[in-house]
Structures are given as C-alpha cells and as structure tokens.
Amino acid sequence: MGNTVEYQKKSSAHAPTVLLQVQEVNKRTLGKLIIKTVGHEGTETDEEGTYLRRQIQACISNLEHHKPALWKDARVSFYGLQGHEYVIQSGGGRHRFVVFLDAKDEVTLTKRK
Known part of the structure; x- marks a missing residue:
C-alpha cells in the first residue's frame, strides 16, 4: 500500500526524518x-513517541472535515519534540497540512495556503 522512504538528517537539512509515500492519506495509511x-x-514509548502518536491520531479524527479527493494529493507534516519532521504524502502533495500543538495544549491540523 505505502512505500516508506527514510532520510538521514545529515544528508539534507530540508529532508524529513521519515517520509511515507502513499496513494491516499487515510485512516489506514496514517x-x-x-x-x-x-x-x-x-x-x-518515550515522550516524543507519545506526542507524535497524539498528533497522528488527531489527524485521523480530522480527515472527514475535508473533501475526500483532497487526500489523494496531500502532504501532512508532523513535528516531534526534538524537531524531527514526519511526513505522509500522496500524489504530488499539492494540499499541504501541518499538525502541531497549540498554546492551549491541543493538537491542531492546519491547511497551509
């Protein structure tokens, strides 16, 4: 279903720590x-893992708030406590989202313009 590609931080300053290429971002691929x-x-898990799991689960809960076709060409970035970037991408990643912890300690999924 999905093809996982991992990047080392040393090879490029802009490469994500983990990149999961999928045909569609959905509950199963997340x-x-x-x-x-x-x-x-x-x-x-450690604190980093707990934090990351919480972000991904919040993304799963928010999938239905956007049109289903959008998730076939989307890129969702999650950032760990240590600054590592975890990305799931379908198609060319035209629709970009960032998941983060806001000032109220709530996980937020935001679509970038």
Missing part, C-alpha cells in the same frame, strides 16, 4: 505511519 514511527498500540 495508522501505518504510527506503527512505523511509534510502534503498535501498547508499545512503551
């Missing part, structure tokens, strides 16, 4: 990103 970066449910 679940694969969780497993790839954090591990299965119940896996013991």
Whole structure:
C-alpha cells in the first residue's frame, strides 16, 4: 500500500526524518505511519513517541472535515519534540497540512495556503 522512504538528517537539512509515500492519506495509511514511527498500540514509548502518536491520531479524527479527493494529493507534516519532521504524502502533495500543538495544549491540523 505505502512505500516508506527514510532520510538521514545529515544528508539534507530540508529532508524529513521519515517520509511515507502513499496513494491516499487515510485512516489506514496514517495508522501505518504510527506503527512505523511509534510502534503498535501498547508499545512503551518515550515522550516524543507519545506526542507524535497524539498528533497522528488527531489527524485521523480530522480527515472527514475535508473533501475526500483532497487526500489523494496531500502532504501532512508532523513535528516531534526534538524537531524531527514526519511526513505522509500522496500524489504530488499539492494540499499541504501541518499538525502541531497549540498554546492551549491541543493538537491542531492546519491547511497551509
């Protein structure tokens, strides 16, 4: 379903730590990103993993707020506490989203213009 490509931070300053190329961003492919970066449910994780899982799960909850066709050409970026970037992308990634923790300690999914 998805083809995972990992980049080393040393090779390029702008390359994400993890890039998961998929045909469509959906609940299933976001679940694969969780497993790839954090591990299965119940896996013991550090603060970074817990934070990242929370962001990806918030994205899953917000998928239906946008048109389904949009997710076939989308790029969603998640940022860990250590500044690592985790990206899931379908198509050319024309529709760009960023998931982050806001000032109220709530995870927010924002579409970039």
